[in-house]
Amino acid sequence: MGFLDRFLKTPNWGVHPEDHKRPAADVPLRLFPSPERIFMPLHQHVGGAARPIVMVGQKVLKGQLIAQAQGNISAPIHASVSGTISAVGEVTAPHPSGLPFKAITIDSDGENRWIDSEPLADPFSAAPEEITKRTAAAGVVGLGGATFPAAPKFALGKRLKVTTLIVNGGECEPYLSSDDRIMRDYPEMVIDGARLVMHAIGATQALVGIENNKPEAIAAMRQAAAAFPEIKICPLPALYPMGSDRQLIKVLTGIEVPSDARAAETGVLVHNVSTCAAVHKAIRLGQPLVERIITINGGAIAAPGNLYAPLGTMISDLFAFVGLKEAPSRLILGGPMMGTPLLHDRIPIVKGASGILAFNAAEAFVPEAGPCIRCGNCTKACPMGLLPLEMAARIRVGDLEGAEKFELQDCISCGCCAYVCPSHIPLVQYFSHAKGELTAAERSKLRTEATKRLVEAKTARIEREEREKLEAAARRKAERDAAKAAAAKAATPVAEQTQGASA
């Protein structure tokens, strides 16, 4: 490794959490048998929620469109089992609040009959737009956890003439191994998907970044990519948060994406390995995104590992399949660093669900927070070069604007700072709280402005109506006057005539 490489590849940020990926990652992929009932949420992506197009009682096939995309940034939803629509109602969302959101319930007929598919015969001679169109219709979204719809990102990449596709196989979050598994078990799918994405955006090369704690995945991917010199497999040091877009781009290409720019503006686009596999299925098999690999891990799980499960499956059904050793002390959707805490297990899995963690009491233990000792650990760990201690100190006393001056908006909520803090200060919660409050303040400002406009509009309307009333009254009066005058005129000549006649 040359000096430059070393310099590029040993970043001075990040943390080295214990990865806890094995033994779950080494257990062969298990197929989850079709559940009796699934709950398909309408909002599994960034952007507008999908609009249901099915009725209760209707029979659907697996892969059938059940809700349409709505708006420019949105994704359609397809049935993940064949069966009967039994409700269009609400279900608890995978969200820390435990609030509900809309979902379509399907009672499975247990047959898993697929709808007829139309694969694209020769995708590489088709127009790039055709790939984008089919990816959109298949409801493919970023499966690394961000769940941004894939198709608008392709279109953006094409418009900005992106030359390099970065395939994210970092999977730096501890406990998770769903991307690892897809690279080990289906490397050809991932490589073919990456080539399809390159075709869609017009990229000339692809760099696949994989952390070096996954040697099996690196070997499998190297073999699958051997025939394609434009695709390079790049082992990366295992360092959290390597799987974050900006950090991955910096390490692989040396490009630093400015904080106010999108990655595509610097000529690169990042897609996750599972997203590439989903694109492959959408184009080559004509199958929409209705299933995914999900890691079930944590101390409370009897047989941890990866499952291939239909979307919309209740987490409790997955737990029944893998078995629980004890009642979980904490549930997390995603990884322990950035994942979403869940209040219970009656929640369906969604497109972005890379894993479900069920922690036992020891894993879930959070030490009590102490005061900040200004050790500076958080500053050294922050991959965005921020000053977490300064931001948190200001948010603590309610000075959100003060925190904004320390570039709070650049924080990617990676959790490195909280991980290294010797005082166990819940730094990320401070930042999430402040970001939420600032967004709410922005919203209420917009609302106040809208109110002012509405009040002005009403005042203008009242004035206009008054004026119109006055004018109408004046017009009527004028008409009456005119009519009177005309009547008088009509009367006079008659009088004159009679006078004339008599004269």
Added chain:
Amino acid sequence: MLMSVGSLAAMGLALGSVLGVASRYLSVEADPIEAELLAMLPGSQCGQCGYVGCGQAAAALAKGEAPVTLCPPGGKATVEALAAKLGVKVDLSQVVDSGPQIAEVTEEICVGCCRCIKVCPTDAIIGAAKQIHNVIREACTGCSSCIDVCPTEALAMMPIPVTLQHWTWPKPASAQH
């Protein structure tokens, strides 16, 4: 006919220019503090504070004639903002904040009298005579002016439900000490 229209137009022109001149000569320098305070108020001109509208309320606040707790629809957030701006201390526990609310029509008992439409400052209520009225949620500022005029109590204030889009993380519990 022409005469009367013409005379009305002439009158409008003459009065308009008088108003224009008057506004130039009689204008009051806008107080910058007052403008800032006004920006913090909800702007629905509902008059619950006892002033004609938010502008007059802001003027009274700037002169120190009104307490920062004057605006019921504004809730705690407005009180806090005003207190911070004016540098006064308030005991927030004394402020009743029912949270953001908006009006809702119970359709079964609305008689379609149209009274609420007339008082709503933001034209947030739609309906016509003898038709069921309804509140446009996005346009209602929660001023509750319409509640008092409704003869059948079909209108009531309801808390705005918290949705996934509006939920925010609370401040960590350890921040309290």
